[in-house]
Amino acid sequence: MKRVAISACGSNRGKTILTTALLYHFRGNVRPFKVGPDFIDPQFHKRVALKESINLDSFMMSKEQVEWIYYHYATEEWAVIEGVMGFYDGDDRGCSTYSIARDLDTPVVMLLDGSGSYITIVALLKGLLEYRKDNTIKAVVINRVSSKSHYELIxxxxxxxFHQIEVLGWIRKDLESLRDTHLGLDLRDLSKIEAISKEVLEHIDIYRLSKIAETHKKRVKNSYPFPKFKRLDKKITIVNDENFSFLYYDNLQFLKEMFKEVVxxxxxxxxxxPNDTDFLYIPGGYVESVDAYNRIKHSNSFKNSIVEHSKTKPIYAECAGLLYLSKKVDDKVMSGVLDIEFELGNRFARLGYYYNSDxxxxxxxxxxxxxxxxxxKGxxxxxxxxxSKGEVGSWxxxxxxxxGTYLHTLFRVNPKIIERFFDGS
Incomplete structure (x- = not known):
């Protein structure tokens, strides 16, 4: 098996472009992974790679749990892990591209920005290599290069x-295929992905990348490192669509393991x-924006069935699911299951990792x-x-x-979140 992690010195440095190019190049034979709790990149990975993308998060999971999740889903010849932010960013909270790659002994390809620079790039790389001696940086790709001679200089x-670092190639600045792509890659537009992939990989040595990505470390056959959970002779219904799309793939798989029937x-x-549903799960996504709300504002059968279900049976909802259980968001009428209301602001109210009261x-x-x-009422x-000081986030x-809660979490790590609804039943 071959595996590689793609990282950079920060956000918007080309990680998604290179990851996308590799996923398309190896599509049908690659499992995508994403460092951290992101929901958007995994959706895009799936559409490009034709395979579900898996989140690797060492804040929400222990090292042993991350390893189990990785090997459980690393079923293809290739595994490509897209990093988050800069290489070391997030390490203060226990989850960074550095820590995930280190713990999984995965070679890292660093994207270094060549625009307007050459010697300074060497100093930057030296800092990255020396900041943590146990890093797994094995190669670099130079991005936003103006010419071949510029690349050769770098x-x-x-x-x-650095004799131990492979320089795999370069990516031209101002790629033709990206000129009409507004604000990066669009989840809905895959028509340009083939052209983007070819342009991105045009000057990158895939053979040498494959050699770096070869892993000889055998899988550690550890026991199931998660809490034991009850198998429920129950039926669960999950809302999952364009509006409620923030569903971790392992959460879906775990619920299939926990419940007898999943709809x-x-x-x-x-x-x-369905009338015979025992438990309803509404994940996060978008209901507060105009476009998202318009997609469901006339979904009366959906809304009425949730109201009816809520009278006698349990519901667990995250973020957008929470909003939909409320009476309204600004002037947008929701289901009214919970007697609460929300307002949409111009700036994020929360961003990052959190603990709840438990x-x-x-x-x-x-x-x-x-x-x-x-x-x-929270x-x-x-x-x-x-x-630390916190604010109410669940109702x-x-x-x-x-x-309903603003918190997104992993059910396999916290099965009691679901089990408590059926305690004593």
Whole structure:
């Protein structure tokens, strides 16, 4: 098997472009992975690679759990791991491209920006290599290069200074295939991916990349490193569509392991929750924007079935799911299952990793916030760090059978989140 992690010195440095090119080149024979809790990149990975993308998050999971998840899903000849932010960014919270690559003993290809520079790139690489001696940086690709001679200049400097680092090639600046691509890659437009892939990889040595990516480390056959969970003789319905698309793939697979029957419905097609559903899960996504709301504002069968279900049976909802359980977001009418309201702001209200009141680790990123009266009805506080000051981030009915939260988390790590709805049943 071959595996490689793609990283850079920060965001918007070309990680997604190179990852996309490699996923397309190896499509049908590659498993994509994403460092961190991101939902958007994995959706794009899936469409390009024709394979579900898996999140590797060492804040929400232990080292042993990350390793288990990786090997559980690394079923193809190739594994390509897209990093997050800069190489070391996030390490203060326990999850960075550096830490994931180190723990999985995965070779890292660093994208270095060649625009307007040459010698300074060598100094930058020296800093990256020396900051943590146990890093797994094995190769570099120079991005945004103006000419072949520019690349050769940089390559010779790096090769002279770092004999252990492979310089795999370069990517021209102002790629023709990207000129009409507004604000990066569009999830809906795959028509240009083949052209982008060819242009990106035109001056990159795939053979040498393959040699670097070869791994000889045998899989450690550790026991299941997650809490034991109850197998429920129940039926779960999951809402998963364009509006409610923030669903970790392993959460879906775990729920299939936990429940006897799993049904997936589409709110944008006005599909109703089946009457015999025992448990409803509404993941995150988008309902607060105009376009997203317009897709479901006439989905009355969907809405009415949720209202009916909520009268006697449990619901667990995250972020957009929480918003949909409310009465309204600004002037956008929601289901009204919970007597709460929200407002959409111009700046994010939360971003990053959080703990809830029970110590469950997760991620939150949203622009909405509860109204003053709604804030008083909340019960579960989300904290940036244990012991720090937090703010209310969850709401529920009195019996907590209907539960909505801003926190996204991993069910395999925290099965009690689901099990508690059926305690004593």
């Amino acid at each position: 390559k010779n400097l790096i090769s002279k200074e 997936v419905i589409d709110s944008t097609k006005d599909e109703a929750v 110590g469950v680790k997760g991620h939150a990123f949203h622009y909405t916030k509860p109204t003053v009266s709604t804030l008083k 019960f579960d506080t989300l904290y940036k760090r244990v012991g 529920a009915t009195n019996q907590k059978k209907v539960f």
